[in-house]
Amino acid sequence: MASPILAGKLEAEIKIKSDPDEFFHSFGDKPHHISDMSPSLVQGVELHDGDWGSVGAMQVWKYTHGKNLDLISSLFPLMRKSSWHSFKVIEGDVMELYSKTFIATVHVVVRPGARYPRKEVKKFKTIPGKAHESEGFGLFGKISEEMSLTGKQVFQIEIKSSGDVFHELFKNKPHEMSSISPDIVHGCELHHGDWGTVGSIIFWTYTHDGQKKVAKEIIESIDKEKKSVTFKVIKGDLLKLYKSFTFIVQVENHGQNNLVTWTLQYEKLNQSVPDPTTIVDLATKLTKDIETHHLK
Incomplete structure (x- = not known):
């Protein structure tokens, strides 16, 4: 009998036409503005420790995913010089399913003729029998103003x-x-x-x-x-x-x-x-x- 697979990674890409720098800074320096841009998904982001846009800062997100939820995330460095923002969840509803780790990464890549924010390079470990491999997949992606017809999803087992x-x-x-x-x-x-x-x-x-x-x-x-x-x-x-x-x-x-x-x-x-x-x-x-x- 195979043992449950607890670790996973999901990745997808979204094409946007908006300014890539503005998109990048929305998640880094101004996540508290996202509730104005996507009120149906994000109801608020509050700063609990540190400064906006600084590594180690702690934020509380209130969002809707099937029901009203919240999480506390900590911004931490992961290839920060290459337009990455990584958020590690330390408390909140997500941790009821992903008991050990859950990391969401937003990466903005500028390509000739196109701009791609890479949404949710999620790395997680689940609670056996509770979590679903694609649970929560797409939250940050839905915040983007426009989705592309082309896409890519990468996941590991x-x-x-x-x-x-x-x-x-x-x-x-x-x-x-x-x-x-x-x-x-x-x-x-x-x-x-x-x-x-x-x-x-x-x-x-x-x-x-x-x-x-x-x-x-x-x-x-x-x-x-x-x-x-x-x-x-x-x-x-x-x-x-x-x-x-x-x-x-x-x-x-x-x-x-x-x-x-x-x-x-x-x-x-x-x-x-x-x-x-x-x-x-x-x-x-x-x-x-x-x-x-x-x-x-």
Whole structure:
């Protein structure tokens, strides 16, 4: 029986058109102004110790996420010179689910023709049986004035089963997943090429949000050294919502424990399409099913 996975990391990007410096300073020097910008989410931010914008300052946030909540956070340095603001939660409602640590990081990156605040590089450890991998994901992102059609989500899962075997499954034997995780994967067929080769096309049947769905994917790349496989969706149900969707599955070996990193890169068809947080849940459950199978 696999032990519960308590540590995790979630990451996503949002494209904004507003001034990046102003966005950065809103979280660093003027978080108490955010309640004026996003009153439906943030009802107030008070300074309890230190000075606004200073490392070690403690702030109390009152916000709404399903219900009215509050937290006390401490601003601390993490690559501060590179436009990062990191908040470590030390008290509040979040800690009822994430008992040990919860860190939210906002990073503003200026790119040619675009500005991206990287929302919530969340690092957390959960209480077994209470927390949900995507719980709270999107709070800081929703504060941004405008969301982009393009997005990226990165999340990591620690497993105790073999990283090499995990990589081999996605690389050469994805057709075995229906017997490992039958509630999610019902079939994986080879439509072109050979198993484990770049350019091969595979056809998945699976269940997502309680509905049976399909996806045809091409293997875009395989990195044997990094133990990474990239799948690009070319047909199927996901493309009813997303113009493009790519999965990257990577495994890092760390002795008895290994780290599985999923990267979802996508472009929505329109602004009403949600971020694929339910796909995060699906991939997380699939990863846990694979770990459980290999630990038997």
